[in-house]
Amino acid sequence: MITRRYTPPTCTLEIFAKRSPLARFWGNSLVNELRFELRFDDPRNIQKDSPIACGDRQQLDLLCDLVTTYVQDFLLLSSTRNFPLLAVDTLTAEKSPLPPEDNASPAPSLPYLQPKGLLFHELTLGELAESNAEAIVPLSASQLFDLATALDEYSAEIDRLPQLARQSATPMIPVWVKVAAGLVITLGLATAIARLSQQPQSQIASTSSPKQDSLATSPLEPLPSLPEPLLPPNPTFPNDLSQRGQVTPPPSVTTPIPSEAPFVIPRPAPPPNRSNSSSSSSPPPSPKEKENNDFPLVPPKATPTLPDLPAITSERSQNNSSLENNPFADNSPTTPVEPSRSPNQSETPAAASPPPVVARSVPSPNSSRDRAPSPFESLEGRTSNPEQIAPPQVSQVQGYFQQRWQPPENLSETLEYRLYLDRDGSLERIIPLGEAARSYLNRTPMPQLGKPFVAPSSNLQTLQMRLVLETDGSVQTLLESSDR
């Protein structure tokens, strides 16, 4: 039984995951079997019959999405003109059951949130309610924050749980079984041989075959006697084994991407994806979405600061046309690459700067600043700026390495290099990013410096790109910047 407990000040989220004995053998992931219980136990307002939400993992994930999206929508209110009042009036007025009924009709069983003024919200538990299907939990802003915090913590941890589960479940089986079976076999054989040696030759065949049978069928019999010694090895064995287990899954995830996208650049950003997708792409309960857009709490009279913005915006946006193309357009995709794994990026000032941003990773920050100030405005130009789509050299470099890259067997880490390509299509400079990249540099199929290996570039002087050599043999290239 695994338990996790998240306890922000006003609620408690508990996660239970049962590990069935069979799961070990089937390789089931623990986290799919989890159950949760969510209590709204604000110490300022303890109620005996305060509703409890509970459910399975799917429902919990749904709740995470719901709350994340809702909070994000709430925060968005600041940047729109729909500034709600502090709904002192609406607070009481809107306590009518009308909106819930309205929303309940499309999907009565799904939980949903709705605002009751800026400071107050209502969470209808729907199918999550432990006993009463009508359970409605009033949440203040701070309680909503706590709920979001608990769910965030859960989300962050659940990402690691499958690995944990694999660590604890899968490796245990082989070790268990192997040790046990080995022992049984040894013992069995030893006794068999011992007996055989005392028995007449003619009986060998008949005695040995039943023994074999028993060995084949009964490896589980002696197991119960072994658990004690098996417990200690757990922490040690799983490390090795789990790492092996972990290495395999990533390739299956990453490989389709390069094959679909020649230059990896279009790869969307994973880190924020979780929040992103949860906030934007997955609003499964449609009623919730509807509410959030409406935000019934918004009183029509409140239109403070931002009314001005549109005018200013249009004014300023005219100036934007003159702005340079934005290297960030190409940089943002670099973020998702999993370079964070290579912490020792202190090789050069370039490597020391955060990778996602090209302007920062160019060796001479000044020149990069002068060249492309990458103001926000330039982001607008990003869409209408086809030239920032990677030049052919990027895919050519990828192709070059794709054909030649053969990961060494003991390689457990992705290797990353920053490559500077000269105008003639030769390699001008290589910067290994991270320790592993440095030590494995000789094992990579790097072309000779100064020797053209891709097509010369007609309009670009140099190209700076990121080369990612995966452990599964796949290769990614990302354009970081191009100097004109």
Place this chain on the structure above:
Amino acid sequence: MQSRSPQLHRHQQTLWQDLTLAASPKVGQLDNIKTHLDLVLLALEALLGIGSDAMLKTAQELGLESDIGDRVGLWRLRQSNPLRKSSGGRKKLDVEEARSLVLIICRLAQQHQELVRRAVTLLEQMVQDERPPYQAALLGDYLDNFSNAYQERMRENAAVSSEELENLACKFLIDLLFYSGANGHRRLWLALIS
């Protein structure tokens, strides 16, 4: 400083990587971003009673000196808010600088989460009791500071009624609570670019 910098750097790098642009902002969003960042900073100033020194110090802690190095730089960044009174010589805000501001805001909010939370809880209590928020000292000071700074710095056509200003201040106060969480930087960034 030397010894902790790699750690800090890694941490900052991780945070930084969270702030990607999945989609480019639409025309008109950019000014909202500048305004939003400036106003969130204003809310922080008003609540915590801090000035640019604290922000610069936080920038330093986060290794963001290259983007926000000195008082003038920070001032010019904030001047990029189109609602600001002075428009001459306004510096444009670039993506790195916006990210830096996001990280600074969230770090400050996180460091002062207790106070932010207390203010929000107090606000909830006052509203529940149907009492005007400014009657609570902490909130009264905050609202005063916010309103004064707003009126002092923003252009006249950005002026709003005192009631609206109070709501605005309250909204930013609540937002600060959400920015003070572990995911705060992502939340703020998404709110900016969505």
